[in-house]
Amino acid sequence: MRPSSRLPRESAPNALSRAVDELRRSDTRYLDLTESNPTRAGIPYPDDLLRPLSAPAALRYEPNPLGLAAAREAVAADCGRRGARIDPEHVVLSASTSEMYAWLFKLLCDAGESVLVPRPSYPLFEHLTRLEGVRAGSYRLEYHGRWEIDLDSMAAAPADTRAVLLVSPNNPTGSFASAREIDQLFRLCRDRQWALIVDEVFADYVLDAEAPVTDVAARAEVLTFSMGGASKSLGLPQVKLGWTVVGGPAADRAAALDGLELIADTFLSVGTPVQVAASVLLERGAAVRANLAAARRIASAHPACDLLPVEGGWSAVVRVPATRSEETLVLDLLSRERILVHPGYFFDFEHEAFVIVSLLVPEAEFADGLARTLGFAEAA
Numbered sequence: 001m002r003p004s005s006r007l008p009r010e011s012a013p014n015a016l017s018r019a020v021d022e023l024r025r026s027d028t029r030y031l032d033l034t035e036s037n038p039t040r041a042g043i044p045y046p047d048d049l050l051r052p053l054s055a056p057a058a059l060r061y062e063p064n065p066l067g068l069a070a071a072r073e074a075v076a077a078d079c080g081r082r083g084a085r086i087d088p089e090h091v092v093l094s095a096s097t098s099e100m101y102a103w104l105f106k107l108l109c110d111a112g113e114s115v116l117v118p119r120p121s122y123p124l125f126e127h128l129t130r131l132e133g134v135r136a137g138s139y140r141l142e143y144h145g146r147w148e149i150d151l152d153s154m155a156a157a158p159a160d161t162r163a164v165l166l167v168s169p170n171n172p173t174g175s176f177a178s179a180r181e182i183d184q185l186f187r188l189c190r191d192r193q194w195a196l197i198v199d200e201v202f203a204d205y206v207l208d209a210e211a212p213v214t215d216v217a218a219r220a221e222v223l224t225f226s227m228g229g230a231s232k233s234l235g236l237p238q239v240k241l242g243w244t245v246v247g248g249p250a251a252d253r254a255a256a257l258d259g260l261e262l263i264a265d266t267f268l269s270v271g272t273p274v275q276v277a278a279s280v281l282l283e284r285g286a287a288v289r290a291n292l293a294a295a296r297r298i299a300s301a302h303p304a305c306d307l308l309p310v311e312g313g314w315s316a317v318v319r320v321p322a323t324r325s326e327e328t329l330v331l332d333l334l335s336r337e338r339i340l341v342h343p344g345y346f347f348d349f350e351h352e353a354f355v356i357v358s359l360l361v362p363e364a365e366f367a368d369g370l371a372r373t374l375g376f377a378e379a380a
Protein backbone atom coordinates (compact mmCIF):
# COMPACT_ATOMS: atom_id res chain seq x y z
CA MET A 1 0.00 0.00 0.00
CA ARG A 2 1.11 3.57 -0.67
CA PRO A 3 0.11 5.54 2.44
CA SER A 4 -1.28 9.01 1.75
CA SER A 5 0.84 12.05 2.50
CA ARG A 6 -1.52 12.84 5.39
CA LEU A 7 0.39 10.27 7.45
CA PRO A 8 3.69 11.37 8.98
CA ARG A 9 6.60 9.95 7.04
CA GLU A 10 9.20 9.33 9.70
CA SER A 11 8.18 6.72 12.21
CA ALA A 12 11.43 5.99 14.10
CA PRO A 13 10.74 6.30 17.86
CA ASN A 14 12.80 8.96 19.67
CA ALA A 15 15.62 8.09 22.10
CA LEU A 16 13.42 8.55 25.19
CA SER A 17 10.68 6.20 23.96
CA ARG A 18 13.33 3.64 22.97
CA ALA A 19 14.80 3.84 26.49
CA VAL A 20 11.34 3.44 28.05
CA ASP A 21 10.56 0.46 25.79
CA GLU A 22 13.78 -1.19 26.87
CA LEU A 23 12.91 -0.81 30.56
CA ARG A 24 9.45 -2.25 29.93
CA ARG A 25 10.82 -5.20 27.99
CA SER A 26 13.21 -6.03 30.82
CA ASP A 27 10.45 -5.56 33.42
CA THR A 28 12.48 -2.83 35.13
CA ARG A 29 10.34 -0.60 37.36
CA TYR A 30 10.53 3.15 36.95
CA LEU A 31 8.64 6.11 38.35
CA ASP A 32 6.51 7.72 35.66
CA LEU A 33 6.14 11.44 36.31
CA THR A 34 4.50 11.89 32.91
CA GLU A 35 1.37 9.87 33.66
CA SER A 36 -1.57 11.85 32.31
CA ASN A 37 -4.14 9.08 32.16
CA PRO A 38 -6.51 9.99 35.02
CA THR A 39 -7.73 6.40 35.33
CA ARG A 40 -4.19 5.37 36.35
CA ALA A 41 -3.71 8.22 38.82
CA GLY A 42 -5.24 6.69 41.93
CA ILE A 43 -8.37 8.87 41.74
CA PRO A 44 -11.02 7.24 43.97
CA TYR A 45 -13.77 6.84 41.38
CA PRO A 46 -17.00 5.63 42.99
CA ASP A 47 -17.76 2.06 41.85
CA ASP A 48 -21.20 3.06 40.60
CA LEU A 49 -19.97 6.12 38.67
CA LEU A 50 -20.76 4.65 35.26
CA ARG A 51 -24.09 3.09 36.25
CA PRO A 52 -26.04 5.90 34.51
CA LEU A 53 -24.71 4.57 31.20
CA SER A 54 -26.99 1.58 31.56
CA ALA A 55 -30.17 3.63 32.06
CA PRO A 56 -33.11 2.14 30.06
CA ALA A 57 -33.27 5.30 27.93
CA ALA A 58 -29.92 4.21 26.41
CA LEU A 59 -31.68 1.25 24.76
CA ARG A 60 -33.40 3.57 22.27
CA TYR A 61 -31.47 4.87 19.27
CA GLU A 62 -32.73 8.27 18.23
CA PRO A 63 -29.80 9.80 16.38
CA ASN A 64 -29.45 13.54 16.60
CA PRO A 65 -26.30 14.78 14.83
CA LEU A 66 -25.58 17.65 17.22
CA GLY A 67 -26.39 15.50 20.27
CA LEU A 68 -29.42 14.52 22.34
CA ALA A 69 -31.28 17.55 23.71
CA ALA A 70 -30.93 16.44 27.34
CA ALA A 71 -27.16 16.06 27.03
CA ARG A 72 -26.75 19.44 25.29
CA GLU A 73 -28.84 21.01 28.04
CA ALA A 74 -26.66 19.36 30.69
CA VAL A 75 -23.49 20.76 29.07
CA ALA A 76 -25.03 24.26 28.82
CA ALA A 77 -26.13 24.08 32.48
CA ASP A 78 -22.66 22.91 33.53
CA CYS A 79 -21.09 26.01 31.91
CA GLY A 80 -23.23 27.94 34.42
CA ARG A 81 -20.94 26.63 37.17
CA ARG A 82 -18.28 28.97 35.79
CA GLY A 83 -20.81 31.79 35.37
CA ALA A 84 -21.41 31.40 31.60
CA ARG A 85 -24.92 31.52 30.14
CA ILE A 86 -25.11 29.16 27.18
CA ASP A 87 -28.05 28.33 24.91
CA PRO A 88 -28.18 24.50 24.58
CA GLU A 89 -28.94 25.02 20.86
CA HIS A 90 -25.37 26.32 20.49
CA VAL A 91 -23.81 23.16 21.97
CA VAL A 92 -22.45 20.40 19.70
CA LEU A 93 -21.40 17.00 21.04
CA SER A 94 -18.59 14.84 19.66
CA ALA A 95 -16.81 11.71 20.86
CA SER A 96 -13.80 13.77 21.98
CA THR A 97 -12.25 17.17 21.51
CA SER A 98 -9.69 15.59 19.18
CA GLU A 99 -12.57 14.56 16.94
CA MET A 100 -14.01 18.07 17.16
CA TYR A 101 -10.70 19.52 15.93
CA ALA A 102 -11.04 17.30 12.85
CA TRP A 103 -14.67 18.42 12.34
CA LEU A 104 -13.73 22.09 12.71
CA PHE A 105 -10.93 21.75 10.17
CA LYS A 106 -13.42 20.11 7.75
CA LEU A 107 -15.85 22.96 8.43
CA LEU A 108 -13.41 25.85 8.09
CA CYS A 109 -10.57 24.80 5.77
CA ASP A 110 -10.17 23.62 2.23
CA ALA A 111 -7.39 21.08 1.72
CA GLY A 112 -3.99 22.77 1.98
CA GLU A 113 -5.26 25.84 3.87
CA SER A 114 -3.78 26.82 7.22
CA VAL A 115 -4.59 27.22 10.87
CA LEU A 116 -2.35 28.81 13.52
CA VAL A 117 -1.33 26.75 16.54
CA PRO A 118 0.48 27.92 19.70
CA ARG A 119 4.11 27.01 20.49
CA PRO A 120 4.80 25.53 22.99
CA SER A 121 1.65 23.45 23.20
CA TYR A 122 -0.18 20.19 22.85
CA PRO A 123 2.00 18.00 20.58
CA LEU A 124 -0.89 16.35 18.71
CA PHE A 125 -1.67 19.42 16.59
CA GLU A 126 0.82 18.28 13.97
CA HIS A 127 -1.13 15.04 13.44
CA LEU A 128 -4.60 16.55 13.88
CA THR A 129 -3.96 19.08 11.12
CA ARG A 130 -2.01 16.83 8.79
CA LEU A 131 -4.62 14.06 8.91
CA GLU A 132 -7.20 16.60 7.71
CA GLY A 133 -4.96 17.85 4.89
CA VAL A 134 -4.54 21.19 6.69
CA ARG A 135 -1.29 23.09 7.34
CA ALA A 136 -0.26 24.17 10.83
CA GLY A 137 1.39 27.58 11.05
CA SER A 138 2.46 28.65 14.52
CA TYR A 139 2.50 31.62 16.86
CA ARG A 140 4.62 32.01 19.98
CA LEU A 141 3.89 32.01 23.66
CA GLU A 142 6.64 33.86 25.50
CA TYR A 143 7.50 33.58 29.16
CA HIS A 144 7.93 36.90 30.96
CA GLY A 145 7.00 35.82 34.49
CA ARG A 146 3.80 34.58 32.87
CA TRP A 147 3.22 33.07 29.47
CA GLU A 148 2.04 35.72 27.01
CA ILE A 149 0.78 35.45 23.46
CA ASP A 150 3.18 37.08 21.02
CA LEU A 151 0.57 38.69 18.76
CA ASP A 152 3.30 39.98 16.44
CA SER A 153 4.21 36.39 15.63
CA MET A 154 0.70 36.02 14.14
CA ALA A 155 1.31 38.87 11.72
CA ALA A 156 3.29 36.59 9.40
CA ALA A 157 0.39 34.10 9.14
CA PRO A 158 -0.12 32.82 5.59
CA ALA A 159 -2.92 34.47 3.59
CA ASP A 160 -4.85 31.19 3.49
CA THR A 161 -5.15 31.01 7.31
CA ARG A 162 -8.71 30.17 8.34
CA ALA A 163 -8.54 29.86 12.12
CA VAL A 164 -6.38 30.45 15.13
CA LEU A 165 -6.22 27.85 17.88
CA LEU A 166 -5.93 28.93 21.50
CA VAL A 167 -5.43 26.41 24.31
CA SER A 168 -6.51 27.99 27.60
CA PRO A 169 -5.24 26.90 29.99
CA ASN A 170 -2.51 25.65 27.73
CA ASN A 171 -0.91 22.22 27.88
CA PRO A 172 1.79 22.04 29.25
CA THR A 173 2.40 25.68 30.32
CA GLY A 174 -0.89 25.86 32.26
CA SER A 175 -1.34 29.45 31.12
CA PHE A 176 -4.77 31.03 30.61
CA ALA A 177 -5.14 33.69 27.91
CA SER A 178 -5.94 36.98 29.67
CA ALA A 179 -9.08 39.06 28.98
CA ARG A 180 -6.86 41.63 27.22
CA GLU A 181 -5.26 38.98 25.01
CA ILE A 182 -8.65 37.56 24.11
CA ASP A 183 -9.94 41.02 23.14
CA GLN A 184 -6.83 41.49 20.98
CA LEU A 185 -7.45 38.10 19.37
CA PHE A 186 -11.09 39.03 18.66
CA ARG A 187 -9.86 42.18 16.87
CA LEU A 188 -7.26 40.29 14.86
CA CYS A 189 -9.70 37.52 13.94
CA ARG A 190 -12.28 40.09 12.83
CA ASP A 191 -9.73 41.92 10.66
CA ARG A 192 -8.37 38.74 9.09
CA GLN A 193 -11.69 36.84 8.99
CA TRP A 194 -10.26 34.00 11.06
CA ALA A 195 -12.38 31.80 13.28
CA LEU A 196 -11.20 31.32 16.86
CA ILE A 197 -10.97 27.78 18.26
CA VAL A 198 -10.49 27.76 22.03
CA ASP A 199 -9.49 24.48 23.65
CA GLU A 200 -10.76 24.81 27.23
CA VAL A 201 -10.43 21.16 28.24
CA PHE A 202 -8.49 22.12 31.41
CA ALA A 203 -10.67 25.12 32.33
CA ASP A 204 -12.01 23.37 35.44
CA TYR A 205 -8.52 23.00 36.90
CA VAL A 206 -7.77 26.54 38.03
CA LEU A 207 -4.62 26.65 40.17
CA ASP A 208 -2.64 29.94 40.43
CA ALA A 209 -4.80 32.00 38.04
CA GLU A 210 -6.73 34.74 39.82
CA ALA A 211 -9.47 35.71 37.39
CA PRO A 212 -9.26 33.16 34.59
CA VAL A 213 -11.31 33.79 31.47
CA THR A 214 -13.24 30.68 30.45
CA ASP A 215 -16.18 29.92 28.12
CA VAL A 216 -14.79 32.34 25.55
CA ALA A 217 -17.52 31.50 22.99
CA ALA A 218 -20.14 32.92 25.36
CA ARG A 219 -18.68 36.43 24.97
CA ALA A 220 -17.30 36.10 21.46
CA GLU A 221 -17.28 38.97 18.98
CA VAL A 222 -16.14 36.69 16.14
CA LEU A 223 -17.02 33.12 15.19
CA THR A 224 -15.65 31.15 18.14
CA PHE A 225 -15.70 27.53 19.23
CA SER A 226 -15.07 26.74 22.93
CA MET A 227 -14.25 23.07 23.44
CA GLY A 228 -14.39 20.90 26.56
CA GLY A 229 -14.70 17.21 27.27
CA ALA A 230 -15.20 14.37 29.70
CA SER A 231 -11.60 13.16 29.39
CA LYS A 232 -10.32 16.14 31.40
CA SER A 233 -13.35 17.73 33.11
CA LEU A 234 -14.60 14.41 34.48
CA GLY A 235 -11.33 12.46 34.42
CA LEU A 236 -13.14 9.93 32.19
CA PRO A 237 -11.38 9.70 28.79
CA GLN A 238 -12.87 6.25 28.22
CA VAL A 239 -16.50 7.39 28.06
CA LYS A 240 -15.75 9.40 24.89
CA LEU A 241 -17.68 12.64 25.16
CA GLY A 242 -16.58 16.08 24.00
CA TRP A 243 -18.58 19.28 23.72
CA THR A 244 -18.23 22.54 21.85
CA VAL A 245 -20.09 25.81 22.31
CA VAL A 246 -20.43 27.85 19.13
CA GLY A 247 -20.49 31.63 19.65
CA GLY A 248 -20.12 34.88 17.74
CA PRO A 249 -22.25 36.90 15.31
CA ALA A 250 -25.64 35.18 14.80
CA ALA A 251 -25.32 34.58 11.04
CA ASP A 252 -21.83 33.05 11.31
CA ARG A 253 -22.90 30.96 14.28
CA ALA A 254 -25.97 29.62 12.44
CA ALA A 255 -23.91 28.75 9.34
CA ALA A 256 -21.30 26.99 11.50
CA LEU A 257 -23.98 24.98 13.33
CA ASP A 258 -25.52 23.95 9.98
CA GLY A 259 -22.13 22.81 8.69
CA LEU A 260 -21.31 20.93 11.89
CA GLU A 261 -24.71 19.23 11.77
CA LEU A 262 -23.92 17.83 8.34
CA ILE A 263 -20.44 16.69 9.37
CA ALA A 264 -21.69 15.12 12.61
CA ASP A 265 -24.56 13.44 10.75
CA THR A 266 -22.05 11.76 8.45
CA PHE A 267 -20.40 10.00 11.41
CA LEU A 268 -22.94 9.96 14.30
CA SER A 269 -20.03 9.01 16.53
CA VAL A 270 -21.26 9.86 20.03
CA GLY A 271 -22.71 6.84 21.85
CA THR A 272 -26.24 7.06 23.25
CA PRO A 273 -25.36 5.70 26.75
CA VAL A 274 -22.87 8.50 27.46
CA GLN A 275 -25.34 11.12 26.27
CA VAL A 276 -28.05 9.68 28.48
CA ALA A 277 -25.60 9.71 31.42
CA ALA A 278 -24.11 13.16 30.70
CA SER A 279 -26.12 15.15 33.24
CA VAL A 280 -25.21 12.77 36.10
CA LEU A 281 -21.54 12.48 35.08
CA LEU A 282 -21.10 16.24 34.82
CA GLU A 283 -21.50 16.56 38.58
CA ARG A 284 -18.01 15.06 39.27
CA GLY A 285 -14.28 16.04 38.81
CA ALA A 286 -10.62 15.16 39.68
CA ALA A 287 -8.06 16.72 42.07
CA VAL A 288 -4.52 17.96 41.29
CA ARG A 289 -3.93 20.64 43.94
CA ALA A 290 -2.03 18.52 46.47
CA ASN A 291 0.73 17.76 43.96
CA LEU A 292 1.12 21.41 43.03
CA ALA A 293 1.59 22.29 46.70
CA ALA A 294 4.18 19.50 47.01
CA ALA A 295 5.93 20.72 43.85
CA ARG A 296 6.23 24.23 45.34
CA ARG A 297 7.66 22.86 48.57
CA ILE A 298 10.17 20.67 46.74
CA ALA A 299 11.21 23.38 44.27
CA SER A 300 11.92 25.83 47.10
CA ALA A 301 14.55 23.38 48.39
CA HIS A 302 16.26 23.41 44.97
CA PRO A 303 17.17 27.03 44.26
CA ALA A 304 18.79 26.25 40.89
CA CYS A 305 15.40 24.97 39.65
CA ASP A 306 12.40 27.18 39.05
CA LEU A 307 8.83 25.89 39.16
CA LEU A 308 6.95 28.20 36.78
CA PRO A 309 3.53 29.45 37.92
CA VAL A 310 0.79 26.97 37.02
CA GLU A 311 -2.35 28.95 36.28
CA GLY A 312 -4.32 25.80 35.57
CA GLY A 313 -4.34 22.31 34.06
CA TRP A 314 -2.68 19.00 34.84
CA SER A 315 1.02 19.66 34.35
CA ALA A 316 3.85 21.62 35.90
CA VAL A 317 6.84 23.07 34.08
CA VAL A 318 10.17 23.28 35.90
CA ARG A 319 13.10 25.25 34.54
CA VAL A 320 16.28 23.30 35.36
CA PRO A 321 19.96 24.21 34.95
CA ALA A 322 20.93 23.92 31.27
CA THR A 323 24.22 22.24 32.12
CA ARG A 324 23.45 19.39 29.70
CA SER A 325 20.88 19.00 26.93
CA GLU A 326 17.29 18.20 27.88
CA GLU A 327 17.62 14.91 26.02
CA THR A 328 20.73 13.88 27.98
CA LEU A 329 19.07 14.92 31.22
CA VAL A 330 15.85 12.91 30.70
CA LEU A 331 17.74 9.85 29.40
CA ASP A 332 20.22 9.93 32.32
CA LEU A 333 17.41 10.47 34.81
CA LEU A 334 15.61 7.44 33.42
CA SER A 335 18.65 5.16 33.32
CA ARG A 336 20.17 6.18 36.68
CA GLU A 337 17.21 7.18 38.84
CA ARG A 338 14.49 5.26 36.97
CA ILE A 339 12.32 8.35 36.72
CA LEU A 340 10.49 9.39 33.55
CA VAL A 341 9.78 13.08 32.85
CA HIS A 342 9.12 14.91 29.60
CA PRO A 343 11.67 17.33 28.12
CA GLY A 344 10.48 20.80 27.05
CA TYR A 345 11.41 20.16 23.42
CA PHE A 346 8.63 17.55 23.17
CA PHE A 347 6.28 20.54 23.38
CA ASP A 348 8.33 22.89 21.18
CA PHE A 349 9.70 25.08 23.96
CA GLU A 350 11.89 27.68 22.30
CA HIS A 351 14.98 27.08 24.43
CA GLU A 352 16.29 24.63 27.01
CA ALA A 353 16.17 23.42 29.74
CA PHE A 354 12.71 22.54 31.00
CA VAL A 355 11.12 19.37 32.30
CA ILE A 356 7.39 18.74 32.44
CA VAL A 357 5.67 16.57 35.00
CA SER A 358 2.07 15.50 35.35
CA LEU A 359 0.18 16.67 38.45
CA LEU A 360 -2.00 13.57 38.22
CA VAL A 361 0.63 11.19 39.59
CA PRO A 362 -0.34 9.73 43.02
CA GLU A 363 0.83 12.14 45.74
CA ALA A 364 3.59 10.14 47.51
CA GLU A 365 5.18 8.99 44.23
CA PHE A 366 4.97 12.51 42.85
CA ALA A 367 6.76 14.06 45.84
CA ASP A 368 9.48 11.40 45.89
CA GLY A 369 9.98 11.49 42.10
CA LEU A 370 10.07 15.27 41.80
CA ALA A 371 12.47 15.72 44.71
CA ARG A 372 14.87 13.21 43.14
CA THR A 373 14.43 14.77 39.67
CA LEU A 374 15.33 18.26 40.88
CA GLY A 375 18.22 16.94 42.96
CA PHE A 376 19.52 15.12 39.88
CA ALA A 377 19.08 18.17 37.61
CA GLU A 378 20.91 20.40 40.09
CA ALA A 379 23.79 18.00 40.64
CA ALA A 380 25.02 18.08 37.04
Ligand SMILES: Cc1ncc(COP(=O)(O)O)c(C=O)c1O
Binds near residue numbers: 096171232237242
Ligand atom coordinates in the same frame (compact mmCIF):
# COMPACT_ATOMS: atom_id res chain seq x y z
C1 LIG B 1 -4.98 20.58 25.34
C2 LIG B 1 -5.66 19.30 24.97
N1 LIG B 1 -6.71 19.32 24.12
C3 LIG B 1 -7.35 18.18 23.78
C4 LIG B 1 -6.96 16.97 24.26
C5 LIG B 1 -7.69 15.75 23.80
O1 LIG B 1 -8.75 15.44 24.61
P1 LIG B 1 -9.87 14.39 24.14
O2 LIG B 1 -9.69 13.19 24.97
O3 LIG B 1 -11.18 15.10 24.41
O4 LIG B 1 -9.68 14.16 22.69
C6 LIG B 1 -5.86 16.89 25.12
C7 LIG B 1 -5.41 15.59 25.63
O5 LIG B 1 -4.38 15.47 26.27
C8 LIG B 1 -5.19 18.08 25.49
O6 LIG B 1 -4.12 18.07 26.30
